[in-house]
Every structure is written in structure tokens, then in C-alpha cells.
Amino acid sequence: MNWISLTDKNQLDKIVEDSVSKDVVIFKHSTTCPISMAARMRLESPWQIDTNTVDFYFLDLLAYRSLSNEIASRFNVHHESPQIVVIRKGEAIYDNSHLDISISDTEDILN
DSSP states (O other): OEEEEEEOOHHHHHHHHHTTTTTEEEEEEEOOOHOOOOOOHHHHHHHHSSSSGGGEEEEEEOOHHHHHHHHHHHHOOOSSEEEEEEEEEEEEEEEGGGOOOOOOHHHHOOO
């Protein structure tokens, strides 16, 4: 998986812009949480879709907590950790958290 590090609030504007022409996935990860590590490992397994047609962002929740809060506010999703959020045309069309994070569910949304 080629993650783009999400470290700056201005990147959220780019995510909204880019999501007009392609889906964007944000994965919010707590580096100290075993459930979050399990979710990350699942997401780094092989995908059945062309992952080059989607941008995948990775947010280190512990280092960028305020950015995580901004994602919740901007995209109208409840803050969770770990959490996956799919952005399409500037809006969150899917989010899931904890052990419910899976490649197959996310691929269903991306197709």
C-alpha cells in the first residue's frame, strides 16, 4: 500500500478537490493500539481493485489529533480510532472503525 502521510490541514482541501475525480481513502491509525495495528495490517493485504485509481491517506492519530478532529468535523463523521473514511465528491460516503474495517467492504464502496 502506498500511503500518503496526512500531516497538514491544507491537505484536506486537496482531498476534497481530488475526490471530485477519484475516491480518496483516509485511514486514521493509533500507533499504540493493537486493534488499530490489526486494522492496518488488514488494509495492507492485497486488494482486488486497482489501488492506483484511489488515493490512500494515512493519519497518525497520536501525532495529529487536531487533524483527526478536523476530519470528523469537515466530513461529518464521528471520531473513531482506528477508522477508515471514503471521500467522494467532497463528502464522506463511508466510514467504519475498529475490527469492522475490511478491504472487501471498502472495495464494495469503491466499485
